[in-house]
Amino acid sequence: MRLVIIGGDAAGMSAASQAKRLDSSADVIVLEQTTDVSYGACGLPYKLPDGQDMEDLRAITVEEFRGKRNIDVRLQHEVERIDPEGHTVFGTSPAGPFELQYDRLVIATGARLSSPPIPGLDDLWGQGAYALKTLQDGRSLKTALRQQPKSVVIVGAGYIGLEAAEGFHQQGLQVTIVEALPEILGFLPEKLRARVSAEAEAKQVPIHLGTRVERLERTSAGKITVHTGAASALETDLVLISTGVRPNSEIAAQAGLKLGANRSIAVDDYLFTSAPDILAAGDCADATHGISNQSVWMPLALRANRAGKLAGGNALGQRRAAPPVMGTAIFPFFDLQIARAGLSAEEAAEAGFDAVSTTIDAPTRARYIPGGGKLAVWLLADKGSHRLLGGAMVGPESAAHRIDTVVATLHAEQTVEQLYAMDLSYQPCFGPSWSPLLTCASQLMKKLK
């Protein structure tokens, strides 16, 4: 049994490790196009400040995978073509072209930066303009920070852009964010978005909304001019391109595999693609949303790890279904925690739900305990069944962990009334006696009447 895996990050190495765990005699080969395997890409923004080392993100070395786990990891092996009928992959390595037969194949090619064509950007890559997707990106940016730049313009206000803003700010840079869309974090209801905007303002990080970068230009003084539609251009030392990511699905598409949401590789519940003996897992593949039951593309770490592990097992003959995703996402933005799960109001409408939502503010601690602040909680429910469809929270503490209560409620298909009946925890240091989720559920029940 030869299992070939394309891609040596979270999903790929999880698949490889699980396969060897189940059958130590299986021939497991991982083809990784870079020289890095298994690193914590989610940590990149936190390694920007001085005193933090990008190399800390490396989880397990290639030597460990090769030695202790007996996995044949081949670095700098780029797969260029898959022949599903011939059960063969073709590619190039430093030693020249290679081809490799497989019994089963797991595609775990991940995602890559999706950058709009910005005139002038090509000449600046690695010379003032950077991304923050791969460990190598992180190393390049870290090197640039050693030149003690004073300012950075972040293009794109997604998770990575916002997390990086904090890292740059901590490093002492003047940070400016430019976002082409008319709002940031569009999945959040307005009141919650306003909290994020206010936090950016409080930290003196301007966010230019509805602003598209038209051109980048190196000035004679060694600065970069960021031309937008606005009257005055921005001048900066560094530019971070964080305009989102897209799935590395091209070789799958070329091999005739069916694609799903956002041109990710479509997989069934068992992570099999439309081609025989080929599975896909991680940021290159789609998933089923637990509420809408639709194909979604959500390149997030838990899913990549979980799907990788399952794909490794299923490739070897197990038959375990991957659970649906709930669109759960959390991240900090300076002194705020931002959390969401389930559907946004817009997603619910698109999925055909007639939904009702409400937002409340609740204290994160009992009134008489110093510290804490206001937690904004938003819940969304189906008008007919009262089933909870989604939730979001923004606040100075507890949001990142409280959202899991929403996740559990969503998975268990509970109604708002059932959520309100839950004996959620209370202690004055950790919240008010009625948990903010209960208060929000109570308000939503009134709207559902």
Add this chain to the structure above:
Amino acid sequence: MRLVIIGGDAAGMSAASQAKRLDSSADVIVLEQTTDVSYGACGLPYKLPDGQDMEDLRAITVEEFRGKRNIDVRLQHEVERIDPEGHTVFGTSPAGPFELQYDRLVIATGARLSSPPIPGLDDLWGQGAYALKTLQDGRSLKTALRQQPKSVVIVGAGYIGLEAAEGFHQQGLQVTIVEALPEILGFLPEKLRARVSAEAEAKQVPIHLGTRVERLERTSAGKITVHTGAASALETDLVLISTGVRPNSEIAAQAGLKLGANRSIAVDDYLFTSAPDILAAGDCADATHGISNQSVWMPLALRANRAGKLAGGNALGQRRAAPPVMGTAIFPFFDLQIARAGLSAEEAAEAGFDAVSTTIDAPTRARYIPGGGKLAVWLLADKGSHRLLGGAMVGPESAAHRIDTVVATLHAEQTVEQLYAMDLSYQPCFGPSWSPLLTCASQLMKKLK
């Protein structure tokens, strides 16, 4: 319609407020034996240090209840007897004896300190020995702290005792805890208890287990000697008696009302007692446990507020069932958060379950993010159905809010496999990619095979 409520704290005032909200013409009379209504008793330990004021715990003043909410609050009115057949209560007030007829009665008499008979204690109450159950207790203790005592012996290592330990420690006192039982927090599995003990040791707070206080004695030097069975007695400036609480159910028992767990007042799902037109809510009444379906006595704030509100409504003709409790409890102990929900191993055995449990340690942040520490997670499941029965956590962060995920899972009657399939949140600042709950569920699944 005259609704009489005995007791003006969380449950009683919630009942009164809800009744007036539903029917502003209802004659709602609250009989409170002290001069304090509606205060945050859970905050008492946090008001011990200098700079914190006990009076901050008062939530809504009696004037507000009387004025804005039009509730007839009568202070220093102690009810001594209930005549269920005559629909009358009898008692005394500063003006002398009183009797009062009711159409419906809500008993919300709460709980009181349950102190074992300790020779010498009677003479020391308020003169070196204190409790921390009522606002008046808090005021007395606060006054004593102004004498700048150097040391305190805490008798009883329950929630209050442990929380107060931190308050005294912060105030600079040498703290010693004496516990009659052979262990603290017996509901926790051993590994989690060990974390709490280690934290006490790290903070130089000795806990003497299996140690019963035999006698208290005032010394000529103005100290108090705490005699235990041990060879050497403890000498201290202050003694805190935190040996637990018991329901104020005597007048209910004398009136012939049925009692439940721990001699609390037995109520049905609608908070009605065994006597016609008499309801009970709050710390004096029992509740149904969501897992064991047994009568339990859990004097906790959310339940008191919730039951009070429901009792006020049901007394006026609504018919809303009180949801079951899940035994959810959280509290901090110095730099640890301690959380539990559902049944302990012992409670599960008593309730007739054949249960399996496991404990894991997981980091509270991704490996490469500074700070955080180890979170110990324990989960308990039914061997046959795999249904989750309980959980507990101890760690430096996140435990207090992560436990609500367990609560939701318990309420929704989910199995360990269903918990493991949940798309729980991940971000490196807030946890590892596999949530500690998922890791624990995974280990428990192996044991259930």
